[in-house]
Amino acid sequence: MSEPGQSPALTEYKTEFRSYPDDAWYSVRLVGDGEGEKLTVKYYNFSDHHDNVFEAKTFKSLQDLADFMRRFRNLSAQVQDSECSKVVEGKLVCASHSFDDNDNRFYDAIIEAVKYNEHSFTNGEEECRCKFLICWQHGPNRGNLEQKNVENICIVDCSENVDPALSSFLKRATEEIQAASRRISNLTDRIKQDEDVGGVNRHYIVLIDNLEKELSSSTIVEFVRREISIASEACVFPSLSTESYTRGAILLKSEKDSQLLYGFLDNPNHIIVSSNGKPWVIMEKISGPETIRTSLCTSLLKSQVSFSYLNTDELKVVHSGSEEFRTAKGLKDLFMEFAEHQKLLHVRLVTEERKILQS
Template structure:
């Protein structure tokens, strides 16, 4: 297939330098995907992926997130679209190549100008690449707007082939999980072990969840070290899979999420986001805690961090026992980012302040409870 017959309608996050490049994809022999870069037409520059390269749903998720629709340049009269808190694709500063990396617009220095030439200065907080974690200046010419939406059907078809292969292998693996061990917990059945990973709202059905269930069949309780943050004021029927998809779309990080049960009288619930790396958690924390934006459900309920601490330690992966069963993640509680200066942000900020007022009052009551309990204990 010649380069002229390739539809260059995607961007690929290259495995070689972590930059985004304009590309097209070709499915070969029904088991291999070739990624061809528009400005690097030599076959030696192609990236090739085989169905046999993947062994888990997590790997499929990571691969799928490498592709997105081609980003759009910003017109000189459209500079207002590049607002604080917006994730953009921008030219890196490390060399003369046109290599694009993702960055969050940290601030904008607006200047009066004609519709034909933007004179504004943009301060970008780089999310990956050579300048990761650093804020630098940029002009409008260096910035593209990231597009979200369906990718080339060829990528979708390739991931389906991978899933079919994994499904066949996992079916064989699950058969071997039928226990012959007498140390099985009384409240655990072989049926629960096989089906529960499908009920959990973690990214790609969370391969670690399946591992945990398998080890429990052998009488073990596995814990794994994680870095995590606790969230409050979540919708009671929020699907964890929706949380992980949202975090991955906004930060390019694959995380795990759990939503905890709440009392009947409570109008909200709590949850946790976990990753296996402190750097990843810091990036998620900075995204959630960005003062220029709030994360809300479609009903307007804002996420609230339970504390400013980033926790770490062993985390029992058997939390699936406490997870509600979700028939579908297509609920009214789709997540979105609302930006400072919008009516949606003003409403969400008012709701967040109201919740914080309630939480501070509740914390005061808890302190009083502790004092009264100590008095009673000392008296007896």
């Protein structure tokens, strides 16, 4: 905040900065590096140890930069006793809050009401006795009302801050964000092109539920090849002895094949069932780099290649309108109802666990 009779040192501190740690406004001096790459914020009456150094390349978006820019403004001026008439209801001010005798910090507030009192004069000095009811806009008392005297009030300067160091820094940061955006766009285009020609090892996975526990991965692979003529990998996950079904995954290397498989599995006009009539239920469709395949079921794939046997009669497609389809549809709906009930039980389990841990 500025005061009359400023010392030469204070006149260099022409800007206010809203600090990140405590959200309070401080009188600061801005120092650039000449290139706009770095901006140093130096606080009045604080040692260099408290300086903040910002780098233009650290901002991720124009929104982040705009939020940063709004933390700077021209120095607010403390209201003098003879100027209290400038402080009216609805006006934005910057007011001081005392944490203790040696710790006063400034936060924005709105004037809610003013009680004008007659001024006193002692030895020619005017003293304002008016009272100002403010509503804090941020800081530790945000939303609270508090009464202040004129010496606690500063008028906010809403004119544009034209500090050259800040202007240079904002320009450079904007250029960095735009350049990064172009790099990301180019990288995205290149990845898409690479995927189209198979240049990136990306895998697409469809997770299947309600499989027969005896089903082999090779049977799934051959079934997919026979029905829609695409190459795939598959794995069948272990299950509990108390479960009457198991889960599995089908892995593909192209988005095109993934869409073809998903369309086949999710076709409302037919259902894939086991020889015992158990219908497949799609759990989820995910995609990721080669590591997703490795983390999901590489060990299962290796083990199931050795011990699986091929029997494509274990799986078949039943079509809408048939008795088999109606039966499969009823079983599928029943399983989905069961799965939804499991989800609710999981939510309840997490809730009850949290209660026990917090007790």
